[in-house]
Amino acid sequence: MRRALLVARSEFLKYVTRRGFIISLVMFPIWVVIGGVVPQWIESKTPTRNFTVVDRTGGQYAFAIAKAARDDAEIAERDALSAYAETHLDMNALRARLPAIAVILDTQSEDTETLAQFRKAGGTQGVVSLTEPFHKDKVAFVPPRPRFHFLPPGNLAKTSEGMFALTVNERLSGSDSLYAIVSIPKGFSAAKDSPEAEFWSVNASDPELEHFVRRALTEELRRQALAKYAPDVPPETFKPNAKLRAFDPAASSGDHELSLADQARTYAPAVLAFLLLLTIFMNAGALLSGVIEEKSSRIVEVMLSCVTPVEFMAGKLLGAAAASLLTLILWAAMLLIGAGLFLPGAVSNIGGLLTSILATGLLPMLLLCFVCGLLIYASIFLAIGSMATSIQDAQALVGPTMILVMAPLIMMPALLHDPNGTIATVLSWIPVYTPFFLMFRLPWHPPAAEIVGATILMLATTVLLVIQMGRVFAAHVLTAERPPRLGALIRRALGRT
Amino acid sequence: MSAPALELDHVTKRFGDFTAVRDLSFAHQAGRILGFLGPNGAGKTTTLRMMLGLMKPDEGSLRILGQNPGRVRDRIGYLPEERGLYKRMRADAVVAYLAQLKGLDRTTAYGRAHAMLNRFGLSQFARVRVEGLSKGMAQKVAFIATLAHDPEVLILDEPFSGLDPLNRQSFEGAIRNLARDGKTILFSTHTMEQAERLCDHLIILAHGNKVFDGTLSEAHRLLPRRARIGAEADLGFLRNLQGVASVAPPTPEQPCWDIALKEGADGGALLAACFEQRVALSHFDLSEPSLQDVFVSLAGREAQGPQ
Numbered sequence: 034m035r036r037a038l039l040v041a042r043s044e045f046l047k048y049v050t051r052r053g054f055i056i057s058l059v060m061f062p063i064w065v066v067i068g069g070v071v072p073q074w075i076e077s078k079t080p081t082r083n084f085t086v087v088d089r090t091g092g093q094y095a096f097a098i099a100k101a102a103r104d105d106a107e108i109a110e111r112d113a114l115s116a117y118a119e120t121h122l123d124m125n126a127l128r129a130r131l132p133a134i135a136v137i138l139d140t141q142s143e144d145t146e147t148l149a150q151f152r153k154a155g156g157t158q159g160v161v162s163l164t165e166p167f168h169k170d171k172v173a174f175v176p177p178r179p180r181f182h183f184l185p186p187g188n189l190a191k192t193s194e195g196m197f198a199l200t201v202n203e204r205l206s207g208s209d210s211l212y213a214i215v216s217i218p219k220g221f222s223a224a225k226d227s228p229e230a231e232f233w234s235v236n237a238s239d240p241e242l243e244h245f246v247r248r249a250l251t252e253e254l255r256r257q258a259l260a261k262y263a264p265d266v267p268p269e270t271f272k273p274n275a276k277l278r279a280f281d282p283a284a285s286s287g288d289h290e291l292s293l294a295d296q297a298r299t300y301a302p303a304v305l306a307f308l309l310l311l312t313i314f315m316n317a318g319a320l321l322s323g324v325i326e327e328k329s330s331r332i333v334e335v336m337l338s339c340v341t342p343v344e345f346m347a348g349k350l351l352g353a354a355a356a357s358l359l360t361l362i363l364w365a366a367m368l369l370i371g372a373g374l375f376l377p378g379a380v381s382n383i384g385g386l387l388t389s390i391l392a393t394g395l396l397p398m399l400l401l402c403f404v405c406g407l408l409i410y411a412s413i414f415l416a417i418g419s420m421a422t423s424i425q426d427a428q429a430l431v432g433p434t435m436i437l438v439m440a441p442l443i444m445m446p447a448l449l450h451d452p453n454g455t456i457a458t459v460l461s462w463i464p465v466y467t468p469f470f471l472m473f474r475l476p477w478h479p480p481a482a483e484i485v486g487a488t489i490l491m492l493a494t495t496v497l498l499v500i501q502m503g504r505v506f507a508a509h510v511l512t513a514e515r516p517p518r519l520g521a522l523i524r525r526a527l528g529r530t
Numbered sequence: 531m532s533a534p535a536l537e538l539d540h541v542t543k544r545f546g547d548f549t550a551v552r553d554l555s556f557a558h559q560a561g562r563i564l565g566f567l568g569p570n571g572a573g574k575t576t577t578l579r580m581m582l583g584l585m586k587p588d589e590g591s592l593r594i595l596g597q598n599p600g601r602v603r604d605r606i607g608y609l610p611e612e613r614g615l616y617k618r619m620r621a622d623a624v625v626a627y628l629a630q631l632k633g634l635d636r637t638t639a640y641g642r643a644h645a646m647l648n649r650f651g652l653s654q655f656a657r658v659r660v661e662g663l664s665k666g667m668a669q670k671v672a673f674i675a676t677l678a679h680d681p682e683v684l685i686l687d688e689p690f691s692g693l694d695p696l697n698r699q700s701f702e703g704a705i706r707n708l709a710r711d712g713k714t715i716l717f718s719t720h721t722m723e724q725a726e727r728l729c730d731h732l733i734i735l736a737h738g739n740k741v742f743d744g745t746l747s748e749a750h751r752l753l754p755r756r757a758r759i760g761a762e763a764d765l766g767f768l769r770n771l772q773g774v775a776s777v778a779p780p781t782p783e784q785p786c787w788d789i790a791l792k793e794g795a796d797g798g799a800l801l802a803a804c805f806e807q808r809v810a811l812s813h814f815d816l817s818e819p820s821l822q823d824v825f826v827s828l829a830g831r832e833a834q835g836p837q
Binding site for chain 2: 330331333334335336337338339340341511
């Protein structure tokens with residue numbers, strides 16, 4: 034036992050004195066902050082989605098959807114107010130003197146009764162003024178931005194059905210920040226043969242508003258049915274399904290209906306961006322351990338007696354890129370074979386999807402982004418491998434790099450909400466992230482100048498990083514020293530030593 | 531005389547404040563075997579790396595086959611101390627791969643690989659992964675990989691380490707044959723006996739400095755021949771002989787008198803003097819200094835630094 038404890042002590046000391054241990058300790062709170070704060074920050078930065086409803090049935094559905102949007106905003110305000118009250122108000126005094134208001138602030142739910150009380154109390158403004166004497170500090174309440182905002186349809190309501198698609202296109206791409214248009218046709222109802230409502234939007238990646246409208250329509254259909262046929266039946270027992278189809282003015286089909294192919298075209302780059310991340314994770318270990326093995330067994334000397342360090346690194350990068358592309362092709366082939374074996378009908382669908390992705394003409398650009406992304410990160414990992422004398426050494430440097438690589442995953446929701454918004458645009462101009470975000474945004478037609486600029490930036494970053502990481506690789510691949518300090522590493526990458 | 535195959539001119543290499551190689555100059559003719567000797571940290575590996583073009587000197591210049599090392603990469607074969615092979619590759623594939631990197635086309639490279647594996651008795655292991663070979667076999671494969679592209683200069687770093695006596699003998703034979711075929715060979719080693727058996731030219735490094743550059747016989751002449759004489763009587767009278775440099779009495783570790791001779795001195799004169807003085811001898815031997823003695827003497831002197 035004593036010997037086991039001696040080994041344990043030695044192992045413990047080895048572990049806790051590694052740089053990787055210290056870095057992982059520091060990384061944990063960083064991750065907590067990134068994982069907890071960034072999504073909230075993204076949510077707060079997501080703009081309110083303005084929409085309108087063209088209701089050809091007389092207006093009842095438009096009214097229902099507008100009311101649902103207003104309720105949604107009120108619920109969000111009430112919840113925010115409740116969270117605010119917990120910190121900034123003396124709730125005990127409030128409960129004693131204004132119990133009705135305290136109940137509104139204490140309840141964290143969407144129940145209609147609390148909402149009715151909230152309205153009765155004057156909504157946000159009323160509650161804020163009533164609770165003024167109970168403030169513990171001077172922090173003012175800032176109401177949250179509503180998720181959805183209903184705008185009157187204006188001239189759209191007068192547009193004939195024949196001209197509707199054209200007008201929708203103009204309005205959605207116009208300057209009045211309209212995010213979606215809902216069209217309720219004449220005769221829309223819960224009946225099986227009812228015509229379908231239409232949801233027009235240029236951002237198929239963000240289904241939040243579409244789901245919201247569907248839910249509001251369903252609720253309205255249920256309300257109507259219950260009022261007409263069974264006023265005594267509990268609402269939960271009756272579940273109509275509002276028919277709502279998604280349309281995109283840019284959709285490939287003649288009637289602009291958002292088909293599976295359109296969705297594939299929209300999501301394929303996102304999937305590819307995700308696969309790029311996956312490939313980077315898969316390759317990182319292989320690249321690192323490969324270089325470390327070559328260093329420790331002195332194969333690297335034999336190799337460098339045959340080729341230059343630049344040729345050696347370039348060969349490794351190209352090999353990794355080719356293997357990754359082969360992986361993608363094999364995954365696609367396995368998908369097709371699997372579908373052919375188990376879902377024979379799906380093969381033609383998958384074939385159609387692939388054809389539609391090819392038809393967009395985005396494929397060369399997507400592949401360019403993919404290869405650039407891979408080269409950028411593979412060159413970083415190769416440089417790390419060249420500086421490490423053991424896997425443990427490498428881990429100390431891989432940790433921070435992995436945080437860098439993971440960041441796009443955390444930012445994905447922001448892009449889904451608003452692919453051409455400020456966050457997405459800013460992220461596209463951060464050189465190491467350009468391949469991911471450019472790839473992701475391509476289907477949403479970012480401005481041409483942005484595509485050209487980001488592509489040039491991406492190519493320049495790739496070339497520059499491969500060259501500079503090549504320098505680091507050449508400088509370290511023959512040494513058996515511990516990895517240099519970060520400052521020295523940056524100076525070396527910049528060619529200052 | 532033709533131009534030297536290896537030529538270093540006042541080469542210095544530093545790593546930060548540490549000088550690994552200091553003002554090293556030597557020239558080595560083609561078709562000869564150069565032994566590159568030195569204790570650990572003497573600067574051997576750094577010099578080899580500069581000759582291979584893996585590192586550039588901070589001062590001075592290197593010429594391999596009359597050119598910069600980087601320009602004659604394909605005319606050099608290099609065998610590192612450890613195997614230097616990809617473990618997961620097959621024996622024939624790794625030989626052919628390295629030969630292709632040295633400029634051979636695929637067909638020729640595989641042809642050479644199989645022919646040489648056959649010549650070294652490894653044909654049945656040609657398709658075995660390197661990790662499945664014994665240490666000796668892997669060393670042979672590495673040696674074959676060094677030769678497969680028919681280089682003019684061979685740089686071998688500790689080529690005999692880990693080999694059993696039979697394989698060592700076979701390697702020595704192969705190296706002699708290569709020199710006979712006109713190849714220029716440089717090998718670094720710690721094993722003095724091998725250097726004595728193989729080398730025409732020796733360079734000894736210690737602490738980055740060249741402490742010897744010459745032939746084996748020149749190295750032997752650096753230290754005096756010694757006589758060891760066993761006798762009960764006092765042999766101090768031998769100090770008066772003309773060819774004697776020093777006389778040391780027996781010690782518990784060395785029970786004989788130790789007499790160092792001057793260059794060209796006749797050992798027979800010692801015997802004659804002892805007979806003349808009627809001294810009874812129990813032991814007499816006369817020996818040349820070994821390379822080991824020379825090496826220890828030179829490297830030790832360098833380690834002590836200037837007095």
